[in-house]
Amino acid sequence: MAKYLGQLLSSLKSLSSVPAIRAHVALWTGSFSSWTHTFRSIKTLPLPIFPKSWDFSQPNSSWGPEIMQMYEHYNSQCEVETEEGEKKAGPWRRLPSYNRSLKFATGGVYLSKIIQSKARLFTRNIKEPGAAFEYVLFVNEAEQRCVGIFQAGHLLEGPPGHVHGGAIATMIDTVTGTHATFLSGPVMTAYLNINYRSPIPLGSTVLIESLMDKKEGRKTFLLCNVTSTDGSKLHTETTALFVSVSVSNLIQKG
Numbered sequence: 579m580a581k582y583l584g585q586l587l588s589s590l591k592s593l594s595s596v597p598a599i600r601a602h603v604a605l606w607t608g609s610f611s612s613w614t615h616t617f618r619s620i621k622t623l624p625l626p627i628f629p630k631s632w633d634f635s636q637p638n639s640s641w642g643p644e645i646m647q648m649y650e651h652y653n654s655q656c657e658v659e660t661e662e663g664e665k666k667a668g669p670w671r672r673l674p675s676y677n678r679s680l681k682f683a684t685g686g687v688y689l690s691k692i693i694q695s696k697a698r699l700f701t702r703n704i705k706e707p708g709a710a711f712e713y714v715l716f717v718n719e720a721e722q723r724c725v726g727i728f729q730a731g732h733l734l735e736g737p738p739g740h741v742h743g744g745a746i747a748t749m750i751d752t753v754t755g756t757h758a759t760f761l762s763g764p765v766m767t768a769y770l771n772i773n774y775r776s777p778i779p780l781g782s783t784v785l786i787e788s789l790m791d792k793k794e795g796r797k798t799f800l801l802c803n804v805t806s807t808d809g810s811k812l813h814t815e816t817t818a819l820f821v822s823v824s825v826s827n828l829i830q831k832g
């Protein structure tokens with residue numbers, strides 16, 4: 579087990595220099611900037627994972643005008659132009675999103691003994707575009723903020739015509755969990771304290787904003803609001819705690 583885990587982690591680290599998957603890998607291996615700094619010198623690498631994986635955080639035909647408008651708003655701030663007309667990274671970064679975990683480590687080592695080959699990320703396992711969770715996440719490192727733009731599909735109904743509270747909690751966990759991982763490396767949700775203030779109409783798009791509250795040792799505390807996209811309507815307020823974990827302990831427990 580230790581041997582496989584070592585291969586997995588070294589594979590994750592090396593993949594940090596492949597731009598298309600850098601953000602995804604960083605979520606599993608620690609803070610983005612520290613890894614890019616450490617592995618900046620690696621130029622050519624094998625591509626053992628996600629060779630054909632679909633990045634679900636890009637627009638599809640089911641996206642309505644509201645989610646598209648919000649997507650454009652943040653995406654346009656991912657790359658900005660200097661006064662000299664040169665392009666450079668902007669304050670926001672779009673996070674890619676895949677429906678599966680690692681399958682192969684460097685050198686083609688098959689990881690099915692560690693990660694079930696049929697495992698799929700809960701929010702990305704319904705194939706019909708627009709039917710369930712349509713969302714995209716952006717992170718702002720300087721401001722320690724993360725936002726999710728979420729369009730709720732018809733399969734997420736709870737109260738008639740409105741989104742199920744569990745589906746809302748899932749999206750809050752997704753945004754805050756990703757944010758906490760970005761800030762602190764591998765974490766587990768210890769609690770989500772959610773106050774539901776007003777229902778979310780099915781089919782609508784909402785903004786999920788996660789803010790860093792404080793860090794105390796292994797504990798990362800976050801605040802998260804779900805609002806209408808113009809900010810005029812508050813749907814939920816959440817306080818969340820994530821606890822840093824060692825990946826090897828987690829796998830051994832499982």
Ligand SMILES: CCCCC/C=C\C/C=C\C/C=C\C/C=C\CCCC(=O)SCCNC(=O)CCNC(=O)[C@H](O)C(C)(C)COP(=O)(O)OP(=O)(O)OC[C@H]1O[C@@H](n2cnc3c(N)ncnc32)[C@H](O)[C@@H]1OP(=O)(O)O
Binds near residue numbers: 759795819824
């Ligand atoms: C390798 C993990 C990778 C996780 C990856 C996460 C995100 C990945 C990013 C991108 C992937 C894409 C999407 C992600 C989408 C969603 C993210 C999902 C995240 C989850 O959905 S994850 C599943 C639900 N989650 C659980 O299944 C946790 C079950 N649970 C446990 O596994 C343990 O319970 C644990 C680990 C939480 C702590 O256990 P432990 O033994 O490591 O540490 P310990 O108990 O000593 O606590 C240390 C200090 O935290 C305080 N503390 C602990 N719990 C507290 C509580 N509830 N309230 C107040 N304080 C609490 C203690 O009081 C102490 O505080 P102090 O140090 O001050 O004394």
